[in-house]
Amino acid sequence: MTLSNNLPGCPAQHDTDALPVNIAQALVRQWISPLVATERVPLREALGRVLASPIDSPLAVPAHDNSAMDGFAFSSAALQAASAASTSSVPELELAVVGRALAGHPWRGDVGSMQCVRITTGAWLPDACDTVIPHEQVEQTPHAIRFSAAAVRGGANCRRAGEDLQAGQIALTAGRIVRAADLGLLASLGISTVNVRRRLRVAFFSTGDELRSPGEPLDPGCVYDSNRHTLFALLQRMNCDTLDLGIVRDEPAALDAALRTAVAHADVVLTSGGVSAGEADFTQTLLQTRGEIAFRGLALRPGRPLTFGRIHPDKPAESPADGQLDTTRATLFFGLPGNPVAVMVTFALIVRDALLALAGAQPQPVTLLGARSRVLLRKRAGRTEYPRGIASRGSDGQWQVAPTGSQSSGALNTMSEANCFIVLSHEQTDVSPGEMVDIMLFDGLF
Ligand code: AMP
Ligand code: MG
Numbered sequence: 001m002t003l004s005n006n007l008p009g010c011p012a013q014h015d016t017d018a019l020p021v022n023i024a025q026a027l028v029r030q031w032i033s034p035l036v037a038t039e040r041v042p043l044r045e046a047l048g049r050v051l052a053s054p055i056d057s058p059l060a061v062p063a064h065d066n067s068a069m070d071g072f073a074f075s076s077a078a079l080q081a082a083s084a085a086s087t088s089s090v091p092e093l094e095l096a097v098v099g100r101a102l103a104g105h106p107w108r109g110d111v112g113s114m115q116c117v118r119i120t121t122g123a124w125l126p127d128a129c130d131t132v133i134p135h136e137q138v139e140q141t142p143h144a145i146r147f148s149a150a151a152v153r154g155g156a157n158c159r160r161a162g163e164d165l166q167a168g169q170i171a172l173t174a175g176r177i178v179r180a181a182d183l184g185l186l187a188s189l190g191i192s193t194v195n196v197r198r199r200l201r202v203a204f205f206s207t208g209d210e211l212r213s214p215g216e217p218l219d220p221g222c223v224y225d226s227n228r229h230t231l232f233a234l235l236q237r238m239n240c241d242t243l244d245l246g247i248v249r250d251e252p253a254a255l256d257a258a259l260r261t262a263v264a265h266a267d268v269v270l271t272s273g274g275v276s277a278g279e280a281d282f283t284q285t286l287l288q289t290r291g292e293i294a295f296r297g298l299a300l301r302p303g304r305p306l307t308f309g310r311i312h313p314d315k316p317a318e319s320p321a322d323g324q325l326d327t328t329r330a331t332l333f334f335g336l337p338g339n340p341v342a343v344m345v346t347f348a349l350i351v352r353d354a355l356l357a358l359a360g361a362q363p364q365p366v367t368l369l370g371a372r373s374r375v376l377l378r379k380r381a382g383r384t385e386y387p388r389g390i391a392s393r394g395s396d397g398q399w400q401v402a403p404t405g406s407q408s409s410g411a412l413n414t415m416s417e418a419n420c421f422i423v424l425s426h427e428q429t430d431v432s433p434g435e436m437v438d439i440m441l442f443d444g445l446f
Contacts, residue, residue, distance in 0.1 A: 018299040020426050021349055021384045027294050028308055028350060031332070034360035035267065037198040037324040043186055046178045048239040049196035050361045055172040057189055060162035065125040069157040072138060072145050073101060073129040074116035076154025081113065083149060091149045101126060116145060125158055132157035165189075175362040197360045198324050200238075203262035204231045205245035207255065207274035208338060213247065226340050226412060227272040234347050234446065238355055250274060252282045259286060263311050263331045267358060270351065273338030275305040283335055287311065291330060298350075299383035299426065302342035302409030306350060307335035332358070339409035345386050348421070348445055368423065371399035371439045377431040379424045388418035391439050401439050418442070 019027075038052035067073060074095050082091040095116040101107035103122040111117055111128040119125070119132060133152045138145040165171055171189060172182055178194070186194060211225040212218055225247055235242045243265055248258045255274075262269035274283055280296075284307070287293050291311035298306050310330035334351050336343045348366075356364055371391055379385055391401040401422055404414035423438040424431070431437055 018383065019295050019297060020299050022426070024295055024298050024306075024308070024350060025353060028354045029357060031294060031308075031310065032354055032357045035197060035200070035326070035358060036360075037326070038195055039198055039324075040193050040195050043183065043192050043194060046186070046194035046196055047180075047183055049178055049194075049199070050359050051172055051174050051176045051178065052195045052197050052360070054170045054174045055186065055189070055191065055194075057165040057167055057169050057171045058191070059165075059189055060167045061165040061188065062159050062161055062163065064161050065130075066159050067101070067119045067121055067123050067125060067132045067157065068159050069132050069134045070120050071118075071132045071134040071157065072097065072116040073119040073125055073132045074111065075113055075128050076131045077113050079131070079149050079152070079154055086149075092146060093149055094144055094146045096144050099126075130155055130158065173362070175360055177361050177364065200240045200268060200355055200359050201243060201266040201325065202235050202240045202268045202270060202355070203243040203245055203266035204228060204235070204270040204272075205248045205258050205262075206272050207248045207250060207279070209250050211247045211273075227336070227338070227343050230340060230343055230412075231270055231272070231336075231347070234344070234352075237446065238352070238359075240355065250279055252286070255282060256286055259290070259311060259333075260314060263290075263313055264327075265325065266331055267325070267329070268332045268334070268355065269311070270334045270336060272336045272343050275307050275335040275337060280305070280307075280335075283307065287333060291333065296335075298346075300345070300349070301383055301385045302339060302407075303337055303346040303349070303386075304342070304383075305335075305337045306346045307333070308350070309333045309335075337409070340412045341388070341415050342409045344415060344446070345421070348440075349386070352445075366445050367441050367443075368438045369399050369441065370436050371401040371422075373422070373431045373433060373435050373437050374400050374402040375433055377403070377422065377424065377437070379428050379430055381427050381429050384426050385424040385428075386421040386440075387424070388415055389420050389422045389439065390418055391420045391441070399439065401437065 078093055082093045095114055097118060098111060098115045099107045099109050099117040101117050101119040101123040103120050106124040107117045107126045111126045117126055131154050133147055137151045138147040171185060206225045206228050210222045212222045214224055228244060232242060245258050245261060248254050287309045291309055293309035296307045298304055310332050312330050313327050336346050387403045387407050389401045389403045391399055394400045404418045406414050420439040420441050423440055
């Protein structure tokens with residue numbers, strides 16, 4: 001089959017029976033323009049959401065010069081005066097303690113050139129002071145401290161106003177996904193509400209007459225539907241609103257009805273199963289009547305039978321009840337394979353990036369590490385393979401990896417045991433034991 005020919009910058013046709021993964025990724029990106037709707041949410045609800053606009057710091061951080069240590073604050077002029085007055089190569093200083101500056105309780109009085117104030121970490125430096133000596137480096141008498149001038153340099157142990165961020169400087173860029181440190185940073189700037197992109201609405205369903213839901217009896221020839229649960233987990237992790245449309249029978253009318261519901265309520269629809277020979281035909285017919293197919297089939301294992309396209313809305317003028325959905329937009333369609341591991345691989349390689357782009361997020365590259373293969377890995381050039389593996393650090397401190405047991409694309413148990421994919425690129429051939437390969441850690445991915 002051929003690709004739709006409306007892909008800017010792309011050749012009009014590909015042999016999509018073996019579309020390389022990197023080309024598929026590029027095609028998907030070309031079909032996606034980020035959603036524009038935004039909403040203002042309370043600070044904590046911004047966790048995991050995509051920033052709609054950059055955050056300019058409303059304050060300097062720190063707001064005022066302050067102490068980085070518990071100790072005594074004084075003017076560095078005292079160090080110079082002591083050096084000038086002393087004949088010793090290491091002059092001693094004695095400073096009178098005239099007050100206390102505590103965090104939240106600045107010292108408002110004067111501090112003379114041979115005076116100091118006791119100060120705690122984070123407390124504002126009194127105006128006349130620019131240096132702090134930690135308390136363990138001084139000898140204390142009831143009203144004074146004594147220390148060697150060599151113990152501290154002028155300006156030491158102070159944090160300067162604006163050292164971390166200047167007022168007006170961009171603290172976080174648009175498209176950033178808010179993580180724990182960002183939430184803390186926003187709070188440190190006094191920001192209590194945040195402008196974020198709206199969540200994606202993703203509908204999903206499983207297709208197959210053989211599928212049963214957990215809790216139901218398992219009829220002869222049937223299997224339990226695991227894909228909907230895996231997809232639910234993957235989508236939750238990406239902070240999407242999900243619409244679970246259940247199990248759909250292998251019948252054109254049922255499929256059509258499910259797709260109509262998905263299109264009316266979601267930005268994206270993910271189906272699993274029904275994309276291999278035979279069953280695929282009516283999915284394809286439906287998509288071609290109501291939208292376009294970008295590609296069908298990847299040079300990828302597991303995950304070959306992936307279909308990507310879009311479905312146009314039924315009646316653009318009629319908005320459904322759920323507010324922000326742009327009903328004039330096409331709904332993106334990902335027809336994932338039925339095999340449960342292939343669902344996870346295609347999600348990781350294709351769907352994840354697509355959802356991030358649609359959500360207006362900056363790309364979130366997954367961590368790749370180099371690891372020594374512990375075994376021979378059979379691989380033929382011409383397709384990308386993602387065997388699942390267990391990576392650990394060897395006694396030499398280097399990462400090493402071996403595939404988990406069965407690499408059948410139906411075997412979820414070995415997927416569950418694994419902690420990474422072994423990345424065998426399109427052109428890669430057999431990997432000998434001891435050879436280096438890339439691994440993609442599941443942490444940060446699933
Ligand atoms: P299909 O792509 O529909 O030909 O399915 C390929 C294989 O995946 C078959 O063995 C199906 O039974 C299995 N499969 C399809 N959908 C699911 C599902 N939702 N959960 C578990 N296995 C499935
Ligand atoms: Mg099927």
